[in-house]
Amino acid sequence: MILSKLTMKNFRQFRGTQHIEFAYDLGGNGKNVTVIFGENGRGKTSIFRAIMFCLYAEHRLSQDSRVDEKELYLVNYPEMERAACDNKKPVDCFVELEFSHKGTNYTLRRSILGMLDEGEVIQQPGDVLLVQRTKDGNAITMRNPNEIDKIINDILDRGIREYFLFDGEKIERLTRASSEQRKEISRGLRNLLNIDTLETAIKATGRLKRTLDAELERRSTGEFGRLIKQLRENEDRRTELEEKITRLEKEIDLAEQEKRRVDKELDKIREIRDLLDARDNLEARENDLGNQAKSLLLDMGTRTGKASLLLVKKSINRVFDHVDQRKQNREIPSEIRKDLIERILSEKKCICGREISTESEAFSHIIRWKNRTTDVATEDSMLNLWRCLSNVKSHFGDVVMNIETILQRYALVKNDIETTRKKLKDINNKIASSERADAAKLEKHRQNIESKRIKLETEYSKIKEELAILKEEYTKLSHQREEKEREEGIKNELSKRATLALRTYDALESVHNEFTQEIKKVIGESATGLFQELIDKESQKTLSQIVVDDDYSLQILDRGGRPFLANISAGQRQIMSIAFIVALAKAAAKGEMFEMPLFMDTPFGRLSYEHRKNLLQSIPGFASQWILLATDTEFRKQEAELLKQGRQWGKFYLLKGQGAGTTLINELDVANVFTVLREDMEG
Amino acid sequence: MNMSGDIRVKTDRRYRILYNELKNFVVKDMHELFFLCACIGYRAGKSKPLGSNGEGRFWSSTITPEEYACFYAMMIEENDMNFSVIREDKTVIARMEEYANGGMEILLEELLSDFLVTSGDEPRLDHSHSKELPKIILNFIYEQILEIV
Numbered sequence: 001m002i003l004s005k006l007t008m009k010n011f012r013q014f015r016g017t018q019h020i021e022f023a024y025d026l027g028g029n030g031k032n033v034t035v036i037f038g039e040n041g042r043g044k045t046s047i048f049r050a051i052m053f054c055l056y057a058e059h060r061l062s063q064d065s066r067v068d069e070k071e072l073y074l075v076n077y078p079e080m081e082r083a084a085c086d087n088k089k090p091v092d093c094f095v096e097l098e099f100s101h102k103g104t105n106y107t108l109r110r111s112i113l114g115m116l117d118e119g120e121v122i123q124q125p126g127d128v129l130l131v132q133r134t135k136d137g138n139a140i141t142m143r144n145p146n147e148i149d150k151i152i153n154d155i156l157d158r159g160i161r162e163y164f165l166f167d168g169e170k171i172e173r174l175t176r177a178s179s180e181q182r183k184e185i186s187r188g189l190r191n192l193l194n195i196d197t198l199e200t201a202i203k204a205t206g207r208l209k210r211t212l213d214a215e216l217e218r219r220s221t222g223e224f225g226r227l228i229k230q231l232r233e234n235e236d237r238r239t240e241l242e243e244k245i246t247r248l249e250k251e252i253d254l255a256e257q258e259k260r261r262v263d264k265e266l267d268k269i270r271e272i273r274d275l276l277d278a279r280d281n282l283e284a285r286e287n288d289l290g291n292q293a294k295s296l297l298l299d300m301g302t303r304t305g306k307a308s309l310l311l312v313k314k315s316i317n318r319v320f321d322h323v324d325q326r327k328q329n330r331e332i333p334s335e336i337r338k339d340l341i342e343r344i345l346s347e348k349k350c351i352c353g354r355e356i357s358t359e360s361e362a363f364s365h366i367i368r369w370k371n372r373t374t375d376v377a378t379e380d381s382m383l384n385l386w387r388c389l390s391n392v393k394s395h396f397g398d399v400v401m402n403i404e405t406i407l408q409r410y411a412l413v414k415n416d417i418e419t420t421r422k423k424l425k426d427i428n429n430k431i432a433s434s435e436r437a438d439a440a441k442l443e444k445h446r447q448n449i450e451s452k453r454i455k456l457e458t459e460y461s462k463i464k465e466e467l468a469i470l471k472e473e474y475t476k477l478s479h480q481r482e483e484k485e486r487e488e489g490i491k492n493e494l495s496k497r498a499t500l501a502l503r504t505y506d507a508l509e510s511v512h513n514e515f516t517q518e519i520k521k522v523i524g525e526s527a528t529g530l531f532q533e534l535i536d537k538e539s540q541k542t543l544s545q546i547v548v549d550d551d552y553s554l555q556i557l558d559r560g561g562r563p564f565l566a567n568i569s570a571g572q573r574q575i576m577s578i579a580f581i582v583a584l585a586k587a588a589a590k591g592e593m594f595e596m597p598l599f600m601d602t603p604f605g606r607l608s609y610e611h612r613k614n615l616l617q618s619i620p621g622f623a624s625q626w627i628l629l630a631t632d633t634e635f636r637k638q639e640a641e642l643l644k645q646g647r648q649w650g651k652f653y654l655l656k657g658q659g660a661g662t663t664l665i666n667e668l669d670v671a672n673v674f675t676v677l678r679e680d681m682e683g
Numbered sequence: 684m685n686m687s688g689d690i691r692v693k694t695d696r697r698y699r700i701l702y703n704e705l706k707n708f709v710v711k712d713m714h715e716l717f718f719l720c721a722c723i724g725y726r727a728g729k730s731k732p733l734g735s736n737g738e739g740r741f742w743s744s745t746i747t748p749e750e751y752a753c754f755y756a757m758m759i760e761e762n763d764m765n766f767s768v769i770r771e772d773k774t775v776i777a778r779m780e781e782y783a784n785g786g787m788e789i790l791l792e793e794l795l796s797d798f799l800v801t802s803g804d805e806p807r808l809d810h811s812h813s814k815e816l817p818k819i820i821l822n823f824i825y826e827q828i829l830e831i832v
């Protein structure tokens with residue numbers, strides 16, 4: 001998807017009809033960056049909102065959670081006031097987005113009507129229209145909202161839209177995704193990477209395999225029959241559990257939806273809004289601390305191996321000291337090799353040729369000498385081991401300190417979690433005992449949903465574990481079955497077909513596993529490369545690698561390979577998310593430029609100058625289109641100069657206040673923007 | 684003392700699932716769990732031959748030089764500073780397998796018993812209760828170190 005033009009009529013602050021043409025690599029001009037610049041309150045987020053409204057009919061952004069639906073006006077307020085005085089007709093408001101995707105041009109227009117009725121704003125959804133123009137010039141017009149939603153979702157899946165269209169505050173939250181968000185993202189990603197097609201093929205082969213196995217079980221006897229039966233039982237149980245998992249996922253989703261609905265209802269009760277705000281903060285804190293604890297536990301798992309050597313510290317010291325003492329006594333390395341002394345003793349002849357009698361004092365000396373020396377191989381072993389143990393010993397102090405630090409940090413986080421939970425309980429009780437009976441009732445209901453959700457999640461994890469065990473057992477039984485087949489020479493037609501189906505199924509599963517592992521590896525490696533380019537030099541010293549976990553959530557490892565996500569700053573999280581998004585886009589585009597805009601609303605707020613500089617220099621090359629919404633404090637002459645140097649900056653729009661509730665969009669030539677930008681000493 | 688990488692390291696077949704479950708959770712890899720168990724077993728003076736229960740679990744190529752050095756040190760110490768006992772890595776590993784087997788029994792008795800579910804002969808982790816196991820094991824090591832100090 002490449003955005004070409006946005007037209008808004010009476011949308012939010014944008015009174016009348018106004019438009020923005022986005023820079024994109026038209027005719028290979030290389031200009032793919034658009035900057036939309038404005039002070040706070042001038043309507044940058046409204047532009048972001050306009051795009052989300054047009055594409056997905058969304059009225060609310062995540063940041064609007066505390067705003068009453070009725071207080072959120074999409075239709076321009078001064079225009080509604082004027083209409084209320086003049087003709088009493090509803091104000092027509094629309095957003096029209098022109099974009100192209102895979103060679104097809106689209107124009108999507110979504111309308112909403114608004115009017116003031118005795119001081120109250122009434123908004124009503126209007127029509128939606130999509131015109132699709134193919135390369136050969138044919139145009140198809142669609143008006144069915146469901147049909148249009150499906151097309152838009154196929155172009156940019158709702159589940160991953162926030163990876164490409166995001167605001168600065170939100171992007172950092174990609175690295176703090178809740179389990180629900182992660183599931184949604186995972187679904188979107190699987191569609192994007194076409195893994196679902198392979199999964200359908202696996203299911204179909206699985207069904208065929210089961211039919212053939214059932215027939216084989218009916219006809220088989222003895223040990224082979226028993227194995228076939230066990231395999232079938234294992235599969236039946238897995239199917240049963242997988243169905244349970246699907247049901248549980250739905251129930252969890254429903255519980256979460258119900259919780260959100262109750263939260264919306266509670267939001268309407270003004271008396272408890274402060275408590276709700278506090279609860280939101282505490283829940284976010286609890287979630288954050290939970291992630292920190294999880295990260296620390298993961299970190300501990302990476303330290304146990306090294307820590308174990310402390311258990312045999314005494315033995316290490318004893319052996320080391322023993323060799324060390326012998327070294328100090330100059331017994332090793334021996335001045336003369338033991339085999340030479342042994343030869344002298346057996347030949348009773350010195351190296352100078354003098355005979356040595358067994359009764360002589362010299363002979364006794366040589367015997368004593370021999371007893372002190374060690375054979376070459378043992379001596380080499382001793383010296384090698386001395387070096388290795390010396391290395392091991394040098395880590396003792398660090399290892400102990402690391403263990404102490406991590407255990408202390410974990411104890412502190414656990415303590416914080418307890419305190420947060422206690423505070424949450426108090427707030428919940430306050431809400432539940434609110435003077436407003438409806439609030440108390442809703443809160444009680446919310447608590448019930450929450451306990452139900454926790455129970456469902458626990459059951460979900462248990463089933464997942466049982467499934468993993470069953471899968472392992474299945475592999476073992478499959479091998480036994482193949483062995484038995486070989487041993488007993490079972491070669492009938494049915495058995496051959498069943499074996500073929502089994503092998504096909506196993507091969508497809510293995511391809512699926514390898515592909516997903518590979519994709520995760522590729523995305524992780526690519527994100528790491530980009531991250532290293534974007535992050536400041538100081539952070540490069542600590543942070544080494546971005547890893548995509550099984551559920552497509554993100555983790556970052558430090559130089560020692562330990563999970564470090566819980567410890568990085570908001571700015572670093574932001575850079576990490578951007579690196580991940582670009583890596584994801586690259587993976588989806590299979591090495592070519594991925595046709596998707598990066599639409600960033602005020603992303604620089606938390607970033608240092610070095611990070612800003614890296615982003616401004618790198619993103620235009622990474623993304624096929626970059627639309628940057630920026631304030632005067634984050635986009636100054638310094639930043640503009642950096643962006644200009646890259647020669648990919650094509651458009652600049654200035655959002656200018658024009659009286660109450662009205663903003664005008666003015667296009668300025670990129671060469672002339674410096675007159676409106678601030679100069680700062682920072683950087 | 685070659686730090687050979689071609690030895691198939693064995694553990695008791697009854698701990699197959701446990702080794703798999705503890706890998707990537709309490710430790711990063713099999714060899715680390717084996718090392719932990721061997722150190723626990725050696726420290727407590729508890730070794731237990733695998734007998735016919737031995738089952739190849741991982742290749743010795745994954746054992747780190749530091750771990751190998753500790754295995755050699757344990758072997759030498761228990762043989763009254765006789766360094767010739769580390770000449771054959773196979774012998775060293777075989778002895779460590781016995782200590783790891785004994786160490787796993789201690790782990791099961793002292794630490795893991797509350798986190799297991801019984802299913803046939805093979806103990807398995809009860810994941811719903813074992814979230815904090817990495818911390819419990821690290822803490823166990825730490826307490827043992829304090830005793831040393």
